[in-house]
Amino acid sequence: MVKNKITLTGIKADVGSIGGHLKPSQKLIDTVDEYVHKHQDNLIKDYRISYTGDDILILLTHTGGVDNERIHKLAWDAFVQATEVAKKQGLYGAGQDLLKNSFAGNVKGLGPGIAEMEFEERPNESFLVFAADKTDPGAYNLLLYLAYTDPMYNSGLILSQEISRGYEFKIMDIAHTKANKTIRLKAPNQLYEIAALLREPMKYVIHSIFANYNQEQSVAVSTTRLKSIAGRYTGKDDPVCIVRVQGVFPATGEVVAPFELNPLVSGFARGSHCGPLMPVKQNTTISYFDGPPIVSGMGYSIRQGKLTEGVDLFDHPFWEQIRKRAVDKTKMIREQGFYGAAMLPFSELEYNQGVVNILKNLENRFKIEN
Ligand code: F6R
Ligand code: MG
Ligand code: MG
Numbered sequence: 001m002v003k004n005k006i007t008l009t010g011i012k013a014d015v016g017s018i019g020g021h022l023k024p025s026q027k028l029i030d031t032v033d034e035y036v037h038k039h040q041d042n043l044i045k046d047y048r049i050s051y052t053g054d055d056i057l058i059l060l061t062h063t064g065g066v067d068n069e070r071i072h073k074l075a076w077d078a079f080v081q082a083t084e085v086a087k088k089q090g091l092y093g094a095g096q097d098l099l100k101n102s103f104a105g106n107v108k109g110l111g112p113g114i115a116e117m118e119f120e121e122r123p124n125e126s127f128l129v130f131a132a133d134k135t136d137p138g139a140y141n142l143l144l145y146l147a148y149t150d151p152m153y154n155s156g157l158i159l160s161q162e163i164s165r166g167y168e169f170k171i172m173d174i175a176h177t178k179a180n181k182t183i184r185l186k187a188p189n190q191l192y193e194i195a196a197l198l199r200e201p202m203k204y205v206i207h208s209i210f211a212n213y214n215q216e217q218s219v220a221v222s223t224t225r226l227k228s229i230a231g232r233y234t235g236k237d238d239p240v241c242i243v244r245v246q247g248v249f250p251a252t253g254e255v256v257a258p259f260e261l262n263p264l265v266s267g268f269a270r271g272s273h274c275g276p277l278m279p280v281k282q283n284t285t286i287s288y289f290d291g292p293p294i295v296s297g298m299g300y301s302i303r304q305g306k307l308t309e310g311v312d313l314f315d316h317p318f319w320e321q322i323r324k325r326a327v328d329k330t331k332m333i334r335e336q337g338f339y340g341a342a343m344l345p346f347s348e349l350e351y352n353q354g355v356v357n358i359l360k361n362l363e364n365r366f367k368i369e370n
Contacts, residue, residue: 004121006045006305007068009060010129010240011075012222013112016086016094017054023285024051024082024091031085032056035078043070045305052296053133053286054093055113055238056082061305066116072107079112099229111229113137113222115240117208122247125302128255128313130241132277133286135267135293137174137223137239138201139277144219144241145198146258147250148209149187154254162248165212171197172207177228182207202266202348211248218249238267245299252299256313262326264333264341265293271350273343275333278326279314292330 017024033049036058040047043064050057058078064071076098083095099111107114132139146153148167156163166187171194173181185194197204209219221241245252259279268275269290282296297313336342346352 004304005063005065005118006121006125006302007060007062007065007071007116007118008127008129008220008242008302009062009066009068009071009075009114009116010057010131010222010242011060011072011107011112011114012052012055012057012131012238012240013079013097014054014093014238015056015079015083015097016089016091018091020092021054021286021290023054023283024056025086025089027085027089028082028091029056031082032058032078035081036060036074039074039077041070041074043068044074046302046307048298048307048310050131050282050296050298052131052280052282052284053238053294055097055131055133057129057131057240059129059307061302061307063305065118067106067108069105072105072114073103075112076103076107076110097226099226108224111224111226113224113237113239115220115222115242117217117220117242117244119217119244121302121304123303124246125244126246126252126299127302128243128245128252128297128299130243130295130297131238131282132240132293132295133238134271134275134291135239135265135277135295136202136225136237137205137221139239139263139265139267139293139295140221140241141198141201141204141206142261142263143258144206144209144221145194146261147255148218149191149194153257154250156250156254162211162213163250167218168210168212168215169194169206170208170210172205172223173203174205174223174225174228175203177225186212213248216244216248218244252313256297259295259297259314260322260325262322262329264329266344266348267291267293272348272352273333274341276326276329278323278330279319280323281315282310282312288330289334292326 086094097111262276298310
């Protein structure tokens with residue numbers, strides 16, 4: 001049998017942006033595009049460059065498999081090249097996601113967010129790529145949980161024999177930084193265990209999802225946490241997620257449906273607040289309160305590694321209403337400023353030195369009363 005193995009790799013980084021953390025300059029995007037174009041080797045089949053907020057996404061299709069050194073190095077070098085341009089242009093946060101300054105074979109654990117999967121290309125392979133800014137990898141937890149386990153969103157779970165077999169979730173404990181610490185749980189049998197983990201999105205993150213019917217991979221999420229790499233907060237991790245759809249996987253519409261919920265996620269202003277995730281068109285910038293957290297989504301077809309033009313999943317009248325709802329939710333949570341659920345717990349604050357000092361100074365002034 002002829003094998004048609006293809007790898008999809010999405011690598012995303014903030015290497016500088018205009019006017020604060022708003023968007024990369026056109027020159028930056030062109031630099032990444034030109035670099036990838038010029039340095040394509042025989043592994044690479046196709047690529048696309050886009051941005052979401054202040055992050056640039058390189059989407060590559062290739063035959064090199066996951067964790068491929070040549071592919072990762074190409075993306076890394078493109079971002080390094082762009083960083084030089086960012087410095088020349090005086091862009092803000094030039095090179096901020098390139099945390100280690102030498103490449104050691106694999107961009108995992110270095111800085112840029114990366115999601116990738118290798119699979120046997122179906123004759124009508126369809127997939128989606130989501131890119132989020134001002135949030136972290138746990139932002140996809142609820143959305144994917146609903147799309148892969150809940151018949152309220154995924155009608156295939158009751159209408160299709162193959163889909164009704166459910167899905168297997170690989171979940172990662174991202175607080176464990178020494179090595180990958182993961183667990184595999186199957187829905188629907190282990191649904192409550194899955195939910196119990198996913199309810200804590202800052203620690204447990206969906207890494208990938210597989211169809212129980214044939215063990216085929218449907219989802220890959222970037223699980224990089226800059227905090228874990230740097231040992232302190234340097235910025236939010238702005239995750240990318242690749243989803244193969246249709247057939248034994250959820251339909252495209254079933255995957256995008258939960259995005260109507262605008263779940264509250266972490267990463268709003270100073271990476272230290274909670275805000276609703278707003279589905280936006282590709283190449284949308286950042287604005288209100290350095291946010292709100294945004295997610296873009298593109299749909300592609302692919303044949304022997306060659307991509308069609310992308311379809312913007314959230315460029316449709318339906319999502320105008322959802323964006324308005326996200327604004328309402330944003331205003332609601334912003335009404336309580338720094339208080340309670342509006343600001344993230346202490347361990348998640350991107351900037352905590354100020355608070356640390358205030359609390360330290362006050363500690364001595366407390367009195368123990370009998
Ligand atoms: C960056 C972000 C922003 C920054 C804020 C302060 O992703 O969310 O809210 O944290 O603009 O940025 P600095 O500390 O770089 O001045
Ligand atoms: Mg940034
Ligand atoms: Mg960003």
